[in-house]
Amino acid sequence: MAIGSTIYTFTVQLADMDRGVYDDFTLRAARHPSETDAYMVTRLLAYCLEYAEGIAFGEGISSTEEPAVVVRDLTGSITAWVEVGAPDAERLHHGSRLADRVAVYTHRDPAKVTAPWAGKRIHNVDAIEVFSFDPGFVDDAVRLLERRSTVTLTVTEGQLYLGLNGTTLSSVVHARPAV
Template structure:
């Protein structure tokens, strides 16, 4: 019998001073049994950093041809396609061809610099691509906040992100490897 995904409920209060976006969100995320708390929280962090009314999580995490986090305009065109970890170049190419903007949130400790060194030259041709690295200690701290029911206060100012749940707080600063933040 296959294990079922766990439903995660997250209440977000986002104050993004960099984009002048202030909004509350009630999200329901599916956490597959094989997905770690750290990866779940990276997906949530990507939502926080790109929050909009059109931004949504995919129905499943199978990776079968679609984005896990994306937004579409009213005509059905994909405006933003978000990838996580250290994706293969073929997925980046597909996303870049189908979306106006692509963002990668790379994490994985020492594997990220190796992946970046191997792929940086090839990825330069994608003009609609941003690559952000999340430090391993930040990923671990975010994972510690994971819970089935979360109420998170999120503040973003000058590229720094603060996420608070109850008395626990995580401060992080994604590093831009390619794109507008470089």
């Protein structure tokens, strides 16, 4: 945890019907001073939408060794490399060489996020998926964010329903290939 980070605590109730994942858990997230609220909310959504045994937040936004969210198997090997925001091609190449699965979750326009990757060397680029949300969805969630938040997240048929501190928002989870 970086000096000056703010700790957020999320009590999460997850029902991802599309993947058959159901769990209740408490999640602590350190928000670095240089991290925007939109980035942190997207990181929370990525964690929940990728939730699996061995999932954890990476070392932080300044780390080049780990992504924002990482999934490891029981041996410690990385099975999923999950980036948030607008990672560069080099990070995706690195992650794709280490993990079986690479995904990017963004709160930005996915076409603008993927455009700089065109023509760049990215290992197994055809297998990388980019996920985004309806315009304004993350901004609306940011306005509801508190240091201690109650979260209910339900996914069914690609539709995300996010309950955040008593207010419900919804969005389609848009998926597209990296190139």
